[in-house]
Amino acid sequence: MTLAETLRARLQERRERNLYRQLKTLAAAPSPRAVVDGRELLTFSSNDYLGLATHPEVIAAQREGASLGAGATASHLVNGHLEIHARLQEKIAEVTGREAALVFSSGYMANIGTICALVGRGDNIISDRLNHASLIDGARLCGAASLRFAHSDLGGMERQLQRAAQNGGNTLVAVDGVYSMDGDLAPLAEMAGLCRRYNAWLMVDEAHGFGAMGSSDLPLAGSVAAAGLDQDAVPVMMGTLGKAAGNAGAFVAGSRELIDYLVQFARPYVYTTGMPPAVAAGCLAAIDVMLREPERRELLKCNIAFFRTRAGALKLPLMESASAIQPLLLGCEKKVMAVAAELQRLGFLVGAIRPPTVPAGTARLRITLTANHTQAQIEALLAALDASLRAFGASAVPV
Incomplete structure (x- = not known):
């Protein structure tokens, strides 16, 4: 045809x-x-979720941010990393309780870039069957052995961790914190315990949790904070800025070594024009409103x-x-x-x-x-x- x-x-x-x-x-x-x-x-x-896409302070901040340029003009590593991006990353690290953060143009790019940078051939990636498409595609593209378990099935997850241990190599477990089509929360505390037991790395997608839920000391830090988990328990946290923050873009937060590593190896970050400065300014304003209100x-x-x-x-x-x-x-x-x-x-x-x-x-x-x-x-x-x-x-x- x-x-x-x-x-x-x-x-x-x-x-x-x-x-x-x-x-x-x-x-x-x-x-x-x-x-x-x-x-x-x-x-x-x-x-x-918090009604910030039409908040006058967020819109005003974006308009002011546009005075820095309509676009970032290049990738972050060439000359597209502006002071406003650095300020946004520092603020995200602060409100998520992480050492550092890195902004991406979208959650899809953040998930694919992070997964493909962390694991590849000879490694394992373990995923919930109801993960977001970006996590599924990251698992397909990275080249690692892809192992899946039934939705929030801790027994199934442990069996896959045992298979991964037999395979050898590093193991990344990737799950949604809040599932975008079911709305339920992953049993993160139990998952973190299993990852510790089997020496696996836990990555949580907080697209629908960031800003909408958290803990008393980290009210914006999503389901990870609500479950009482710190950076050691969840070394890789992804969040989007287009949902509760009412804006656009995404981030990965974790240790300084993780962020430095992603700057070197996350291809969607390395080879994409930087986030427009207006968007970064709007995201900063949105986070300020979330904290203040x-x-x-x-x-x-x-x-x-x-x-x-x-x-x-x-x-x-x-x-x-x-x-x-x-x-x-x-x-x-x-x-x-x-x-x-x-x-x-x-x-x-x-x-x-x-x-x-x-x-x-x-x-x-x-x-x-x-x-x-x-x-x-x-x-x-x-x-x-x-x-x-x-x-x-x-x-x-x-x-």
Whole structure:
């Protein structure tokens, strides 16, 4: 077949399987209302957990940061590393309780670059089966023996650690702290204990934990801090700046030796133009706001508890999650698309998640809550969900 014929056939197959994805165009970042494809909707699909993407101080800082240049002009190692980047890295190290940090242009690049720099042929990488795509792709690309275990299965993880010990070489265990499609937290304390026992290195992706949770002394440091783990227990911490920080980019935090090593060997860092200075300035401002306004995290916690209580009363098919990610498991791709479309007709934007993002048979609505949502807005969503699920029940669209 020609290229055009091949593309058309594969796209048609996606449509027939209810897996075809379409872009939605927003006029501006949701706050949490947004104009989507020309219509105002109340959004429950944003990862802007603390409402900082539209915070006036963050926006003002980005505008001021743009005065340093529209772009960094080169990779960090050539001449694209600015003072604003150094300040951001120092602040991230401080708030995560690590010795040092390194900024990347995206979480995807941070994960792939870090994994491929740390392990390769003759080594092992052990992964949770529900890891984010960037961790999965890093494991595929690095060349190490890739060993996986069932989601949060500590027994399965230990068996893979035993296999890795027999293989020889170094072993990296990579997991999400908060799982992006299930919303649950990894049992990090137990995982760290297993890694100590088998002399493995633990890497935690804090994309959905950084800024939204932490401990009393490190309130922004994610699920790692919430589990009471320090740099020795979790030597490699990755976090993104495009979710709770409301901005863009990512970081890896750890020992000074780790960061120096990544500067030398993490190819996506070495060979990519540096983060725009405006973005670095906006991220710095966002971290300052997060530290100064802990009530944003408290509002988010209250909204999560309120949503789960009311959803439970309505007997909605809610999965177990203590995070801002609240999935409703529907199973059938057709049903998920029908319910999401009905919600949009009623004025709500909710993510419809289907394979291959999630395993076959686990299609779901992915509801994300933010500190900017009001309880009245959450009540309105729940009423619309209840009505939509009744309208497209099992008799109409089989699960």
